[in-house]
Amino acid sequence: MKIIVRKDPPPLDTQDYDWRAVVHPYQHGDRIGWGRTQKRAIADLLDQLGLEPSTAVEVKDESGD
Structure with a gap:
């Protein structure tokens, strides 16, 4: 499974939504994982999909940093 991550902090008083993770290819309406860290x-995201945290994933960071 390929997961795309991106750091794009919204203008909020919390860092809980600084990172987002989606399954590639993302389609409108798909699940989005949120967190303070990648x-x-x-x-x-894995929890929302009902998968174990140990699930093997390929991660691509598209933050552009």
């Missing part, structure tokens, strides 16, 4: 966003 790792937490991926874990949130």
Whole structure:
């Protein structure tokens, strides 16, 4: 499974949504994982998909940093 991550902090008083993770290819309406870190966003996405945190994933960071 390929997961795309991106750091794009919204103008909020929390860092809980700084990172987002989606399954590639993303389609409108698909699940989005959110987190303070890349790792937490991926874990949130896997949890939403009903997958174990140990699930093997290929990660691509599209933050542009």
